[in-house]
Amino acid sequence: MSEETLGAFEEQVMLAVLHAGDDAFGMSVRRQIEARTDRDVAIGAVYATLDRLEAKKLVASTRDTSSTGSRRVFRATASGRRALAHTREVRDRLWRGVDLAART
């Protein structure tokens, strides 16, 4: 089976889930992306993407009912990590040899 290549926003969401660690729920993922990309991200877009990633089994969600109330907490699955690595690899391959300073 060929590896999954993630879309740009999917990649950002996956990375945000990894950055958030054990605290990866919808709003924290959104904040992670906003903080690292310095742009506004709609919470609806984050949830829609997380659903899609979960349907593709790249993330898994569990319900965490601790002191902070009930939350859907995400973690990247092994295939999710592989997909991220693959996506990065593909990107690197594409960048290889590209010289933005060179004039055409």
Added chain:
Amino acid sequence: MPNSPTSSERSSLPSIAAAVVRALTPRAEREEVLSELTVEFRERVACDGSASARLWIWRQCAQSVPHLVRRSVWRGTTGFEPQSSRMNPGGPALEQWIMDGRHAFRRLTRRPRYALLSILTLALGIGGTSAVFGIARGVLFDPLPYKNAEGVALFWQQYSWTQKEFAFFRGAFPGFSSVAQYTDYDATLELGDAPAQLVPGISASSELFAVLGAQAAMGRTFNATDDVRGAAAVAVISHSLWVELGGDPSVLGRRIQLGGKPTTIVGVMPKGFWFPAPTTRVWIPEQLDPTEQNGKFTLVGRLASGNTIDRMAAPLAQLTAALGKNFQYTPQFDKSKNAWVKSVRESFVGPLRPTLYATFAAMAMILLIACANVAALMLGQVEGRSSELAVRSALGATQGRISMQLLSEALLLGGLAGAVGGVIAAISFRWLIAALALGEWGNNAVLDWRVFAIAMFAAIVCSVVISLAPTFSLWRGRLRDVIGSSRTGGVRGRGIRLESALVVVEVALAVLVTAGAGLLVRSVDKLYAINPGLETKGVGVLSVVLPSDLSDVRRAQVTGQLIDAVRVLPGVKNAATVQMLPLRASAWNAGIVVEGKPDLPGSTTLVRLVSDGYLETMGIALRQGRLLSAADMMYDFADSSGGVVVINESLAKKYFPGENPLGRRVNSGFSRKFARIVGVVGDAAEGELRGPMAPVRYAPLVEAPFVNSTQHIVFKVKGDLRPSALLASARAAVHATQPRVAIQEGTTMDQVLARSVGPARQLLTIVALLTALALFLGAIGIYGVMSHFVARRQRDWGIRIALGLRPVRVLSGVVGRGTRLVAVGVVCGLVAFVLLAHLMRSLVYEIQTTDPLAIGASIIVLLLVGVAAAMIPALRASRTDPAIVLREQ
């Protein structure tokens, strides 16, 4: 780490934004998302101020909506539910609808016969009802193209006012601000070398457009001087004629050959304008002759401001008093009596109302029957799935959820039926207009989006109504109890009673349609049983219009040439002409003077100006003397000894009681010169088919001091030929003989007779179709409910047959039950019919609306259908093999 906010803190989140997010988020995530948004919102209020925080939340909301909607659609179609939400499943409403829709679609595709039947029956009802609704709206309710149309009214005794009467009151009709006179003017239009075409029009006094409050789209309407004697011939044309003439604005001032006269076009009316019929294409001013006493005009007036039709009694009394004082009338045509004015809408389309309403009612009943049928089918399906539903209920599905699924199934059925119904409406639209014989009024009905909107609306209403029955059944019973009884095969009454009730409703509605059809059949039968006194079979009619610039002598010659041209066609036995066809309620009366009877009270009789051979062609029987011969047509105008005339029996009876009319002399119609009676013929329905036969004089065409522009060439065909098949060659012969003659209409006397039978005849085809449909649907309903009944009691039958019950007893038991259901439906239907039958009064002829024969026949038909439909499941039940059934259980 955010804390869960209290309710007062959460209220700080703009409520609309919160509602939007709540509505688009799955149930399991709602609290979390709203809490997190509220916490961040509060942080932002504290840091950046309220305005900035609000701007942020609205931006979040606006940017999230498309993503959340897409997610709902995606989750609805894929059925995705995240692992973490398994204990609290369920998405926003949109997701639920999509899932229910998919579920319903899967269930329908698994039962294609049920789905197809439901969709088709509903579609027929929806399509038919919306098509008739569209037609009725166009014909009966669309605004008329006149300013304040409710203030425009027609006078009593149409096509019988004289110019003298009009001139007497002109400008001073009590109760009216202005009144115009008009009469039909079907003119020939000659363009280049092309054969003359007929342009239907009217000739009117100059007030016409002011009365109607209509302006020309180009040029002008009539001037006050246009109807003065000697004024130049001008014409106002319709938009459609303008388009036909090239659609060029330079048409104003162009001279056309209209009615054989060079006429200047002075105005073009806007698109959609018509008067007095949608087919009218030209309006010309009638040059007023205040001494003219030819009664052929209709009066149309605009009520004085503040007046309404209801308040016209006093002005009309004033008018009739003046008429009685200044004019002499025979009692039969006394204009000073029974005066009324009627709004133009009522006058024009009022007579179409019973036909359209009856068709609409019949269609609506079909729709109701279809709804009841589908509801009963669905109920049966719900019953069949009761175990499945009970399991789902035990697993946590609420009754609301299950009801929603039923509604979505009904909506899906309804939606598909609406779409198919829209197509049926589009296809049947023109056919219905033709079948209802709306004639020129049919042109006012246009197939547009509104017909489809109505179809979809009807479909949604039907869906909701249909889902009520199974939902009701579901809510009434205790679903979970079903699990206990489902394996025992016990007889359960739930549902079957409701299903039976629906079938009773279906049968009752079918009785209404069938009995209504029975009444129509009986009326039409009675109408066809009337002897019209003439032979309509094998007679074709070609109505032609001669150019009005021909002299009377020349017109008589041209008419003779046309008759000869048709007579020599292969297959034609005989041909002749007349100025007014029988069976069309055409008037054309003239005063009668009988020689030697000066004291006879002044009265009028119908006059028919005919060529020789007309009476033979029409099959009007000779009673005494002889018919008109070719020699009678060679009348010498200079000869003062007068010509000849043939009278009918009614005239003989009225004016020559107990005498021999042959050889006596009466005036032939339009001159006071006497003509000798040479023959008496049997009465023929020269006026209407219904009602008493009128006295008629048949005078030779040349007897009148003028020859009508419109002539009806009638021809009898040889043997069993169909006259309609010869119409094309007759048209060609007429054009070849005389290109300046326009053809108004080609028809057959059978069609003229069918039209004269009236709305009952027009409705018959449609109602017959609908009756067949109602019976078919009723049969399906009875079959369905009896099948379920039999299926449920199969175990019972098995045991009883095993114990020695004879299969024929099972058969009679099931059929008896089916018949009882039908009987209850028939009784309900009869009660409803007796209560509603008076609505059909205007459509029936010579029978009571509670005609026992029509009602009896409908009862027998329904009982037969009921027994036949119950017979199939009954046979199945009687063949129950106890061994198989008991093993299955």
